[in-house]
Amino acid sequence: MIRNMTEEDVDFCIELGKSMHEESYFRQFDYNFDKLKVFVTNLVNTPEQSCALVAIKEGQIIGFFLGISNEHWFGTDKMSCDLACYIIPSERGSMTATKLIKQYEKWAKEIGVKEMLIGVSTGVNSDRTASLFERLGYGDKAFSLRKRI
DSSP states (O other): OEEEOOHHHHHHHHHHHHHHHHTSGGGGSOOOHHHHHHHHHHHHTOTTTEEEEEEEETTEEEEEEEEEEEEOTTSSOEEEEEEEEEEOGGGTTSSHHHHHHHHHHHHHHHTTEEEEEOOOOSOSSHHHHHHHHHHTTOOSOOOOOOOOO
16 A cells, blocks of 8 residues: 555654665765654655655555655756655565555646656666666656766
């Protein structure tokens, strides 16, 4: 089951996010619970510009999705992008990620988004995740490069 995240879910999702952080490219960067508490709570409370979802199985949160929308910098058309999508390891390969993304798409349509961006920057299952995104209709690839300093 996929549902909107509530304030009561925020602490648990931040804990899950810590697991995501530890297995990812970003593990060398700090992880600030206090900052995330404020940030994610704000996402939960602004559904007109933020998408905060949880996946539930047998009464337990097994994953979450966070996304935001804003206007393109050059005009007033809305676009959206994902911030994080995390599924606990035992549920990867299930339909959970697909269901979360489909709900994200539904939210985006409801608020008038004209373009959706989605990607993977964690370095975890990047090819598999990109393949999923392509199967869900995402394409016309863009890319980012990064450099640690």
